[in-house]
Amino acid sequence: MASYFPYYFYRSYNLSDLRFHATYGVILSLYVPFTLIFTTEYLLSGNIDSASAQGLIIPAGYSLVLAYVMFRAIRKAFEKEIENREYLEVIGIYFSVVPFVAIAFFPGIDQVTEAIITNLGFTILTILFIRRSILQARTDRDGKS
Template identity: 35%
Template sequence: MLVFGTEMELITFIFVLFECLIFFFQFIYYLFRPQDKKRLFYLILLFLLLIYNFGANLFPDERIPLPIILQNIIAYSSGFLMAAYIPYYFYKVYDLKKLRFLAYYGTLLFIVAPFVLFFIIGYSLDGDLDNASQRGLFIPMLYGGYFVYAIFKEVYKKLKENVNSENIINAVIVCCAVLPWSILPVIVYMDCSQTIEVLVCNSGFCIMTIIFIRQSIKESKAEYKLLQEMNKGQIKQEERYELNCKLYNLTARETGIVKLIDKGLKYKSIAEELFISERTVSKHVQNIFIKVGVSNKVELIKKLNE
């Protein structure tokens, strides 16, 4: 069943309405806490999903005053754009360091390059969409399979380091979330119906939303408990410093750098202490400033000691 005389089916329209509602409330929440980078990554993912649901399901339409070739390129670009962002999302949000290559270079080589080569250039020249789809989706399809393998391997490695019920649940949910995204190129490659494509794509997002909300609730409870203890004066100064670092979502590396800054060490000395480059230290410090909402080291130390 199509809606409003467009090529969009009813189930797609329902998902779009639901996701627009989620985006609105999450964006309002982010405005109050701009240091929450995980929420920002989630909002970007949701925005790209909305673009995909519109672009892939409204185009092509002969009633739209755009060339059909351009409409098809726009439709496919929305899917490739979202596919290019997903490895980066998992790399950043779940702190899977081994996915760095896939998140940056793998995306350019195996998603962006095939799209430019086969759709923007090839399809524009010969107008053969079937040929562009068969060739342009084959490499991303293989890449999606390898990405699933890399995710499973990294999640299993993290799970082995600390086996408990909470980590087992998180590992299972993450693996369930990545599967629908990985098989999406296969669905498009096989030219399945819009209903199947939408269900597969949006089911992955729904699982990731469950993960995100679950983590947000857990962090909010911990933060509330922390604030209560702070107000009661039950936390020593050094503990307060550590907890403030957690409150601003500083990573273990960033917390270590802050402690060295607090001791008066320069960037060069910090780099030597941590066996990293001075440029890397500077990059970490800039990220810390953004998270804490300060512009210099004096403000940073003062705020974390409050």
């Protein structure tokens, strides 16, 4: 799921700096290395846990690069509008992605811990959505009065 976020930010906020990462980077740096390393090591060793852990090394490193590139693109796009609510909302959405990125660094965690970490991201998104809905309702109410 985390591999969708670069594309989401690229399309939703017109962040042209993310074009390569949104269209090619995720496939080249996440899916291809994991598939090749996982498949090769599993076929050679037969140890699925080791193959899974080794297969996540390159994607985990790329996720750090991607997190930095996404943050830089957001900052660049909104640098003149730091006080704008939309900037704060985009930064909030960015931080809701962080738990999904963090999963790559914990290959052996149990399902409950993984669910808690990823649900933290969904919780942040929900809070942002509720906040936006309240602000929109206030704007609509003040506009009709």
